Amino acid sequence: MLCFTKAIIDRTDKLLAMQVFVRVVESGTFTKASDSLTLPKPTVTRLIQSLEGHLQTKLLNRTTRKVTVTPDGAAYYERALRLLTEVDELESSMSHAKVSPRGRLRVDVPAALGQLVLMPSLPDFCARYPDIQIDLGVGDRPVDLIGENIDCVIRGGTLTDQSLVARRVAEFHMIAAASPAYLKRHGMPRHPSELEDGHEVVGYFSARTGRLIPMDFNKDGERVEVTGRYRVAVNDSNAYTAAGVAGLGVVQTATFMLQDHIGSGALEPVLADWCSDPVPIHVVYPPNRHLSVKLRVFVDWVAELFAHHDLMQRCSSLPPRQATARFAR
16 A cells, blocks of 8 residues: 555656646746746755656756756657646546636736726626636736746737737727817827927837837828827836826827726817727737636636627727717727
8 A cells, every 4th residue: 555655646746747847948947937836946946856867867957047958858848748738638628627617827918908997897707717716917018928827918919929829809999188288288189290299299118129109090091100209108008098197298098098087087089080900909828838728718708808898899988979970889
């Protein structure tokens, strides 16, 4: 009996060591792997050493700054990843998992989308799937899905990393606006080109590249791209809206972000007869991650939420009764 118990423990440790090895390869460091797996770093080190000892081969090259995979380690990684995926699929195929998916999901969303759309609706998801725990990262900074062990992100705009798997779940529309105090000082612009001279904008720069993102307008086949003069530029969507409300310049952002401010009179639409192209929203996850039942039901729920959410569907930030026929749903 003792030998049988030890064999079970050894097999359990071997599977855990395999999971740890895959995590170290994907994250690039023992520290990140231990953090994402919530295991002490000495345990991670011990499991890797025991795995290499069992296989009698070196899987990883270690330096003080980073960890790289050896040729044998690369081959073992591919086989181990395939095996772990099959284990996940086996567990997910069980009837109980389909009826009641469980486990932790790590999700990252843009600040405004998380605050205004996703968070108020999450009680519905939690009621449907009480055994799923969500770690929700909220912010506009770019994240490393694999290195930070994130199951999926929700992102707007054109995808830059074609190696990732993406499902388009919605689109949103943009509108320009400014505060009444700003418009009293500078007047109402009649053409987007006026934002380059005689007006000020609030700048928005990419947290990934640091480059300013221009405003985009089109009307009757005429397209105008505006960078404009600014006194203040930010890289956070909530701060961007707050700067517009404070009267620091004209802003152009998603209608769902400006709805409440326009309804309260804190902002007024600007250049409302000009529009911008719809911006797609995707749920994105790494290609080497199995789409587990818990992740699948979350993605389906997000698509359903966006398809019926008033703020996501409205082309204008004005309430329906005030919107013109051009901008109404």
